[in-house]
Amino acid sequence: MSRPDAHSQTAARHEAFLRDGVVCLRNVLTPAEIVSLREAVARQMSGLRTSPTGYDFESLARQVWARDMTVDTGAAERFDMRRMKELVRSDTDARPLQEEDTSDQEGLFFYDVAAWKHDQGVREVAFDSALPQIASELLNARYLNFWEDTTFVKAPHTRQKTAFHQDLAYFQIEGDQCVIVWIPLDPASLDNGVMQYVRGSHLSGQTFAPNVFVSQTPLASSPEIRCPDIESAPERYDIISFDVEPGDVIIHDVRTVHGAGGNRSDTWRRAMSFRYCGDRIRYLDRPGAIRQVGVAHDLQDGDRLFSADYPIVWPKPWPGFRLAECFEAQHLNAGKRG
Template sequence: MTARPDRPVSPADRAAFDRDGVVCLRKVLTDTEITHLRDAVDRQLAGLGQTTTGYDFEDLARQIWHPARSMDTGAAERFDMQMMKDMILDDPEARPLRETDAFDAAGVFFYDAAAWKSDGGVRKVAFDSRLPEIAAELLDARYVNFWEDTTFVKGPHTRQKTAFHQDLAYFQISGTQCVVVWIALDPVTHDNGRIQYVRGSHRWGETYAPNVFVSQTPFRSSPERRCPDIESAPDAYDIVAFDVMPGDVIIHHVMTLHGSGGNRSDRWRRAMSLRYCGDQVRYFDRPGAIPQVGVAHDLRDGDRLLSADYPIVWPKPWPDLRLADVYECLGPGASSSET
C-alpha cells in the first residue's frame, strides 16, 4: 500500500487501517530523515550502560531467568528491574520467550526512549516529516500532539522475542485516538524480527495490562486483564506482518496487539517508533503506565495535552514552518545534536 503523492493517505490505506488496526505505507520518509534517526539510535546505543534510560533486554532476560542473580542495569534507572524480576518469577504462567538459533551468541535487544528531548534530528522527523499529517488523517483528528519516541534495536542473533502486547495501558492517556508509527532503519524481514500484528484486535473492546516485553507477565500495578498468550497459539489469530525497507513506516492503532520474534540473521534491526495523539485524547495518570522521561507538566486527569511535553505538530500555522526549529528556540531547555 502506498500513500499517494497528492495526499498523505489513500482511501485504501485509510480503509485498511480502520479495518485491520495497522497499515504499511511505503517510501514515506526521505533518506535524510532516516539518517537523522539512525544517527540518534547509534548515539543511544553508544551510551548503553551509561545513560539512565537505555536497557539491553536480552541481557536482562538472562538475568531474570537466573534466580540467584541480582539485577544489574548499569546507570539505567527508569524501571525497577529487580521488582520486575520478582514479579516474573512469581508468575506461574511466565516462561522465557526465546528463538531457537544455531548461534549461541549473546545478542542485544536495546531499548531507549525520549530521544526527541535532546536530539534535533529526531525532532525534525517527529515534527516536520509527513508523519504528523498522516497521523491526523488516519485518526480523523483536528490536531495532533506528539507523545514520545521509543527505540528498539535487535542485534544479529538476538534470541529474545518481544511479547505480544497492546500499547494503550503503557501511556498516561484516556481515549484511543492514538497511533504508533514504527520506522525501520534497516531492511526488516521475518529472519531479523519483523513486527507481527493481530488484525482487527483494536476492535475487541479490551484494554490489556502492560508487560515487560521479555515475558507476558502483566504489571502488578495495572488493573487491566492479562494479554492473551498469542505466542502459544499463533494460528488461532489473524496475524499479519510486513517486510519493510528504510523509509517505509508501519502505523498501528494504540489498541492493536503486536509482538515480534528475535533476530536470527547476521543483520542488525534498528527501529524507532513515534507516537501521536489526536484532539480527543486526554491526560490520565493511568495505574501501571510506564513513567515518562523528563516530563515537567502539571496536567491533571481529564486535561487536554496542552504542554511543551506534548507539542502540537499538526496542523501547522503555515505550510513551510519548521516546528523543530521553533521548539529549539522556545522549548523547555531542549538542546540539539543536529543543526
C-alpha cells in the first residue's frame, strides 16, 4: 500500500479537527525543541513562591477545601485566591475535584504563564517551529498571532484534576479562529493526567464561563453560562484522549470543552500550552477574561491583534526567516539604548 502523501495527511488532519474539535499530531517538535521547553519550565518552577505568576493548584485546592486553612500563594498575585476561596465555598454545586490516591507523596500542580516574554527557547518554539504553519492551516488563517503560553505541570501523585472547561471566555478575543496547542514534555496517558476532550463540543454554539481551576465554580465576573458538570457523569459525554510522547502535540479548537485527571502515576506530566489566533479574531475586553501578564497594548474592542504583545508568527516574510532571532536582537538593542 502506498504511503499517504503530505497533502492528503494535511487534509485528513484538517477534517478531523473540524469534525472533532481536536486533533493529535505525531512527531511535530524536535528533541532539541523539547529540551528548550523543559529547561524553560524548570526555570519557571524554580520561581514558585517568589514569582508573581506561578501557582501550585494542588496546595491551593487543599487550602480552599479546608475551612480553617488560610490561602497562601507566596508572591503570586495574579489572581485574588482568597476571594476565590470564598467564591468556591459559597457555590453549593462545587465539590473537590481530587483523585483518590493512597500514596504518601505530596503532589504539585504547577501553573505559570507568559514564559515567551523572557525565554528565548520558548520564543523559538512558539514562533519558528513547525507549529505556526500547522496552526494557520487548521484555522485557514491568512496570518497568525501568537497569543500566549501557559505551563501546566502535574508531579507524580498530584490529586487535583483540571476541571473541564472551554478556553474561549478566558481570552480577550472575539471569534473562534483560535487554537490551543498542548505540548507534552513527558510521555502522557490517562494514568498521569493527559488531556481529555469532549469530542464535537466546539459545535455546541455555547460559550461557557471560565472556572477557577480547582473547581467548576465560574469566575464571579463572567456573564457566560456555567460549563456542564462533566466530571459527575463522564459516561454521558463522548470524551476522547490520546497517549502521547514528547514531540507529539494535541491541538484543540478554542471552543472545545476539555479537562484532565490528576497524576496517579510515579512519573511527571510536564506540559506547555501555546495559543494562536487567526486573522478573523478581534480584540474584545470580556468581563471575566483572565488578566494577561505584561501586555502593554491599548487595543480597543473590534481591533485586529496588531500589537507587539501578539507577534505575527505566520506567514514568514521569507523562507528560513527566524522571528525569535530578530526579537532577541531588538530586545538586546533596546537594552543597550536604555
